[in-house]
Amino acid sequence: MSTKANKTGFIFDESSDIHHEKIKSIKTMKHLTTIILLAACSLLTMAQPPQGPQRYGSRFLQNRPSSYFSSDDARRVGDQVLLWQRTTGGWPKNIDMATPMTEEQKSKVRADFSRQDDSTTDNGATTMQMNYLARLFQATGDPRYRDGFRKGLEYLLSGQYANGGWPQFWPEQRDYQIHITYNDDAMINTMQLLRNVYEEKEPYGNGLSDAALKKKLKKAFDKSVECILKTQIVSKFSGVKGTKDDGLAIWCQQHYRDTYLPAPARAYELPSFCPVESAWIVRLLMQLPNPDKRVKAAVHAAMAWFDKYKLTGLSYKRIFTNGILNATLVEDPKAEAPIWGRFYDLDNCLPYVCDRDGIPRRRLEDIGSERRNGYGWYSARPAELYPIYEEWADKYDPKNKVSISLKTKGANENGTLILGVQPTIKEELFDAIVQRGGSIQEAIDRAPENPTEPYKILIKKGLYHEKVIVDRPNIVLVGENRDSCIIVGAEANGLMMKAQHKGERVHSGILVLTSKADDCVISGLTVINNYGTTVTNTTTHQFSVYGSATRTIIINSNIIADGNDALSLWGKGDDGKGGLYYHSDLFIRCPGVDFICPRGKCYATRCRFIGDTRAILWHDGRGDISNKFVVTNSEFDALKPTPLGRYHHDSQFFIVNCHMTKNIKDEDIDHAYKRQPELANGKTVDPCPWGHRVYYYGCTRDGGHSGWLNDNMDKAEGHPTYYTTTATWTFDGKWDPEKRIRDLWNVLAY
Numbered sequence: 001m002s003t004k005a006n007k008t009g010f011i012f013d014e015s016s017d018i019h020h021e022k023i024k025s026i027k028t029m030k031h032l033t034t035i036i037l038l039a040a041c042s043l044l045t046m047a048q049p050p051q052g053p054q055r056y057g058s059r060f061l062q063n064r065p066s067s068y069f070s071s072d073d074a075r076r077v078g079d080q081v082l083l084w085q086r087t088t089g090g091w092p093k094n095i096d097m098a099t100p101m102t103e104e105q106k107s108k109v110r111a112d113f114s115r116q117d118d119s120t121t122d123n124g125a126t127t128m129q130m131n132y133l134a135r136l137f138q139a140t141g142d143p144r145y146r147d148g149f150r151k152g153l154e155y156l157l158s159g160q161y162a163n164g165g166w167p168q169f170w171p172e173q174r175d176y177q178i179h180i181t182y183n184d185d186a187m188i189n190t191m192q193l194l195r196n197v198y199e200e201k202e203p204y205g206n207g208l209s210d211a212a213l214k215k216k217l218k219k220a221f222d223k224s225v226e227c228i229l230k231t232q233i234v235s236k237f238s239g240v241k242g243t244k245d246d247g248l249a250i251w252c253q254q255h256y257r258d259t260y261l262p263a264p265a266r267a268y269e270l271p272s273f274c275p276v277e278s279a280w281i282v283r284l285l286m287q288l289p290n291p292d293k294r295v296k297a298a299v300h301a302a303m304a305w306f307d308k309y310k311l312t313g314l315s316y317k318r319i320f321t322n323g324i325l326n327a328t329l330v331e332d333p334k335a336e337a338p339i340w341g342r343f344y345d346l347d348n349c350l351p352y353v354c355d356r357d358g359i360p361r362r363r364l365e366d367i368g369s370e371r372r373n374g375y376g377w378y379s380a381r382p383a384e385l386y387p388i389y390e391e392w393a394d395k396y397d398p399k400n401k402v403s404i405s406l407k408t409k410g411a412n413e414n415g416t417l418i419l420g421v422q423p424t425i426k427e428e429l430f431d432a433i434v435q436r437g438g439s440i441q442e443a444i445d446r447a448p449e450n451p452t453e454p455y456k457i458l459i460k461k462g463l464y465h466e467k468v469i470v471d472r473p474n475i476v477l478v479g480e481n482r483d484s485c486i487i488v489g490a491e492a493n494g495l496m497m498k499a500q501h502k503g504e505r506v507h508s509g510i511l512v513l514t515s516k517a518d519d520c521v522i523s524g525l526t527v528i529n530n531y532g533t534t535v536t537n538t539t540t541h542q543f544s545v546y547g548s549a550t551r552t553i554i555i556n557s558n559i560i561a562d563g564n565d566a567l568s569l570w571g572k573g574d575d576g577k578g579g580l581y582y583h584s585d586l587f588i589r590c591p592g593v594d595f596i597c598p599r600g601k602c603y604a605t606r607c608r609f610i611g612d613t614r615a616i617l618w619h620d621g622r623g624d625i626s627n628k629f630v631v632t633n634s635e636f637d638a639l640k641p642t643p644l645g646r647y648h649h650d651s652q653f654f655i656v657n658c659h660m661t662k663n664i665k666d667e668d669i670d671h672a673y674k675r676q677p678e679l680a681n682g683k684t685v686d687p688c689p690w691g692h693r694v695y696y697y698g699c700t701r702d703g704g705h706s707g708w709l710n711d712n713m714d715k716a717e718g719h720p721t722y723y724t725t726t727a728t729w730t731f732d733g734k735w736d737p738e739k740r741i742r743d744l745w746n747v748l749a750y
Contacts, residue, residue: 054538056098061132062124069139076100078136081129082148083109088171089155090119090126097129098729117172119155121186127193131203138203149208153197153217156190161257164227166190167679176254176265180231182277183265187224188284195219228281229294231255232301233262233273239304240402248301250278262346267726268354269736275309275340278302279382286385286392296397303389304402306382308336309349309417312410316378324659324700327373329364329419332702338410338577339378353377355633356726357584357605357738359745368606368633370657370698372721385602423749425480430747431455436462440477440487444470453474456747459485459525467497469506470517471547472582478747479524482556487511490531492563493541509546515571517549521740523556523748532562532591539563539592539614547571550579550600553737556750557586564592564614570599577623582727582737583607585750591639594618594646603630603730603737607631611638617645617669621652625690628652630730632722638663645669650690654713656722657698664701669694697722 019150047467063082068074077098080434083106084097092115101109121127130152137145143343159170165180166172166187181187198214198221199206211218233249240246252262253274262271282302285295315332318325341351345360352360355367364372386406393401399747411417427433432443432455447455456476461484470477479485489497489510496508506512510529513520522545529544542563545554550571559567567588571579578600586607588596593614596604602619609616616636621627629652636644636658645653653669671688673680697713713720720729728736741748 001119003637056096056214057742060096060098061128064132064135066135066139069135074136075140075142078133078145079144081132082144085129085148085151086112086116086119087114088116088119089151089153089158090121090170091129091152092118093120093123093125117174118171119171120169121156121159121166121190122190123166123184126155127189130193134203134208137208138206146208150213153209153213154360155195156194157216157220160223161227163230163257163260164220164223164225165255165257166224167257176263178257178282179254179263179265180227180257180260180627181254182251182274182281183269188280189283191221191224194218223290225285225295227260227377228285229261229298232298233346235273235346235349237273237305237344237346238301239306239308240301248297249273249305250275250302251281253277267356267358268375270343270354270358270360271344271346272352273305273309273346273349274343275306275382275714276342276376276379279306281387283388286388291396296400299392300397300400300402303385303404306340306385307402307404307408308411309344310340310382310410311351311378311412311419312338312408313413314339314378318373325373326368326369327364327377329378337380337383338404339380340382342375342377342379348417350421351378351419355606356723357368357741359738359742360420368657369659370633383628393516425458425478425749426746427458429456430458430478432457433652434459434464436460439466440464440468441466444468444472444475444477447472447475454744456744458747461485463488465489467491467509468511469498469501469514470520470549471501471510471514472516473518473520475517475519476744476747477523477525479526482524482526482558482750485524486528488528488530489535491529491542492531492535492538495531495535507543507546507548508541509543509568509603510547512543513545513547513549513552515548517547517552519551520549521553521555521744521748523554524750526558526560528559529563529566530557541565542592543568544576545569547579550574550581551735552579553582553738553740554586555582555584555741555748559586559588561590561592561595564591564594564617565597566590566595568597569602570620573600575624578627578736580619580731580735584741590616598629600624601627601629601661601731603632603727604634605632605727607634609634609636611636611642611664613638613640613642615643615646615672619645619647619651619653620649621648621690622686625650626732628654628730629657630654630725630727631658632656632725634658636660636664641665643667643669646672647674647688649686650688650693652690652693652716653695654720654725655694655696655699655717656713656725658700658703660699662701662703666701666703666705666708669690697725 028677070481080097084091130149133145133149167178168186169177194217198217234247235249238247238249250273252271254263254265256263264270285299313333315335316329318327324543345353352362353364353367355371363368412419434440434443443457452472454474454476459479461480464487467489491508493499511527527544529542532538532541540563542561544559544561544566547569548571550573552569569581573579581598581602583604584606591612597618599620619629640662681722695713695716696709697711699709727738
């Protein structure tokens with residue numbers, strides 16, 4: 001379930017969230033946007049066949065008319081489908097198997113025949129190829145296509161767990177691939193195919209299976225129904241309160257195979273109530289002949305849940321803004337049909353969205369553009385079940401039929417839930433509270449010298465005119481409100497508010513983390529160094545935040561300075577090769593140069609940078625060739641034409657899915673003296689032996705660019721992709737700051 005962007009720059013998710021089937025269910029989508037996204041999906045390819053007219057695509061196999069299967073081209077495609085079939089009997093996903101392949105490409109596919117780790121039912125794989133082979137066999141009678149189909153059947157049967165569920169990958173699996181998987185309808189697609197074969201529905205008759213095989217398929221199908229009933233979530237958020245089915249809700253995208261409980265998958269797919277996948281589960285249950293009491297109860301409860309938690313008066317739209325496709329949820333009194341969130345959390349039954357950091361948010365605006373626009377967060381799919389349910393319930397169980405309607409107000413309009421509600425701070429969770437007019441420094445000084453657990457300090461709204469020094473580890477500073485909790489001072493190298501703390505010299509800066517302040521977290525603050533406007537009109541070094549510690553997390557804050565190096569984390573790290581730093585949701589404003597300038601490894605996401613003529617980004621990666629500065633899903637703007645960044649020493653930049661206004665100069669990040677060599681006169685210039693290492697992916701600039709912003713991440717060491725340039729990747733798996741944030745989310749929530 002990975003995500004890609006095609007050459008047009010449109011981002012789409014390979015989990016079929018923006019494939020044409022699901023696009024049709026979003027009733028409010030603009031027709032033009034739909035067409036463009038459909039075209040984007042058709043470009044998906046892994047085989048990289050010869051380019052040319054876009055006649056073929058990964059969904060080509062699903063869309064052929066019956067007359068096509070008598071053609072020579074149908075046989076050619078069928079032969080390529082057989083070529084891609086692994087020794088397991090299954091197929092890999094997201095591959096264009098229809099476009100003509102060169103002999104060299106075919107040789108590469110043959111070399112992978114014995115792979116055990118990429119056969120899957122995810123994204124329609126395997127069942128899609130099997131359907132094509134069945135239709136081709138019916139048209140041609142060629143036994144090769146029948147044999148390939150039967151081998152696929154054996155593959156499907158081999159993957160079923162004893163409890164009736166299916167994972168999405170087998171025989172080799174990793175991570176969440178072992179879970180029972182409803183996501184992208186993987187298990188439902190498998191069940192529907194098995195049922196169609198043993199019932200000999202077109203095109204699965206005429207010798208594609210025999211009596212013994214059909215008996216096995218029927219047994220497997222019945223076991224899978226049992227699994228569905230066992231995995232239905234039991235929760236206080238049931239839609240059938242006070243009935244005999246009280247407690248039954250819907251399903252998660254995936255469930256643990258041993259406990260049947262909801263399970264996580266990708267970082268942004270948390271254990272949740274999942275209406276999209278649940279809708280097709282319910283549809284399948286309503287197709288069962290002579291449903292028993294448990295099936296009836298499951299259907300009634302799920303439909304009641306859909307009705308209770310539907311959302312009305314809203315439209316989920318994807319619109320172009322400055323050439324960028326943006327997903328939005330807007331109030332729309334004219335919306336004809338309800339929609340549902342992709343995920344509802346299990347604790348509060350509130351719709352949420354999630355970025356790759358795995359932290360649930362209440363608003364689309366709170367996540368980065370890549371996940372915001374590359375995933376289907378709302379859907380109208382369950383609405384399709386309403387008329388089906390009415391007929392089903394009248395036929396099979398009118399006595400227990402639940403009252404539902406597409407016309408009544410949804411949960412957001414009738415008071416059942418409040419969309420977009422932000423978390424409130426619970427003061428009892430903190431170890432210390434700084435009241436307005438109090439001293440932040442005194443609260444830090446009262447903390448243990450070496451706290452083994454996070455020492456959490458809440459700073460109430462107010463203006464704090466002081467220099468704050470963090471000189472111990474594991475301190476968590478949380479402002480009550482980032483815009484109303486302000487630490488301000490005026491410092492430069494020549495003028496210090498405070499040069500010593502407890503008899504030790506301290507660095508300049510308004511908020512300083514000493515070398516003893518490892519593992520600290522800062523959130524919800526505005527930190528301002530106004531030396532340049534209150535003391536001397538200069539943009540010399542004016543640190544707002546300076547740090548010589550490592551594993552530093554600064555999030556949800558405003559960092560503002562009147563001079564250079566506003567946010568400077570320059571720790572040496574545990575190994576002496578550079579510190580580790582994580583940033584998210586920062587606003588950084590500075591007229592100086594290098595105003596975010598880490599030394600070591602740094603990951604920043606969902607940040608907004610505002611410059612003023614001088615280079616914004618800077619990185620010093622000396623000491624370790626793997627040091628890097630990664631910036632994702634962020635925005636760059638400036639008051640006047642401003643360079644994106646520069647470097648003086650060996651560095652490595654990854655700028656991923658970021659947007660720049662026209663005031664960001666049309667020029668690459670480069671050595672500080674390359675364009676102005678005269679500035680190097682009299683200085684020792686680092687030759688940077690590791691070379692120019694600046695990589696981009698999915699970035700845009702208003703007004704276009706001269707080519708430097710083209711995707712080139714494939715040229716970096718290890719050929720990373722945009723969805724692998726995560727925080728844990730940045731830190732080589734040695735530190736997971738996002739887990740730390742999740743663990744502290746009850747106090748950091750914003």
